Amino acid sequence: MKKLTLLLFICYFSNSYAQDFDFQYDHYSFVVTDLKKTGDFYANILRLKEIPHPSASKGFRWFSIHGNSQLHLIEKDSVIRQNNKSIHLCLATKNLDGLITYLEEKNVPYWDWPGKKNAVTDRADGVRQIYIKDPEENWVEINTATHD
Numbered sequence: 001m002k003k004l005t006l007l008l009f010i011c012y013f014s015n016s017y018a019q020d021f022d023f024q025y026d027h028y029s030f031v032v033t034d035l036k037k038t039g040d041f042y043a044n045i046l047r048l049k050e051i052p053h054p055s056a057s058k059g060f061r062w063f064s065i066h067g068n069s070q071l072h073l074i075e076k077d078s079v080i081r082q083n084n085k086s087i088h089l090c091l092a093t094k095n096l097d098g099l100i101t102y103l104e105e106k107n108v109p110y111w112d113w114p115g116k117k118n119a120v121t122d123r124a125d126g127v128r129q130i131y132i133k134d135p136e137e138n139w140v141e142i143n144t145a146t147h148d
Helices: 002-016 035-045 096-105
Strands: 027-032 049-051 060-066 069-075 088-092 128-133 139-143
Touching: 027 035, 035 049, 035 060, 035 069, 096 128, 096 139
Parallel strands: 027 069, 088 139
Antiparallel strands: 049 060, 060 069, 128 139
């Protein structure tokens, strides 16, 4: 009985002191060599709202995605590229078909996950997704996942 009481005591206090960090997504960063061209892509093609960097006037362009989530572009003289589609920024939209029409009008190619050009992946969970590349060849997934 003492062992059971001790076990319950340990379980109770270990759970009561457990940390609940309640993380929220903050930002994603890309290192780029052409800040103007790549920043203009996110501002003009994907229509993200540009926001000021809190302290730096040069070498950065920041964009608001939704709420407090952001994309940060950081300019460097050189960048080591991995060009791996598994490393990507992901954005969600309720209007993927409208976006695809818009991308086609702007001559911006897109791919499905396996790599077929101008194709859409239909995932088993019902989410549809495409992948595009920014001017620096960074992958951006755009899908129809819902978020509360």
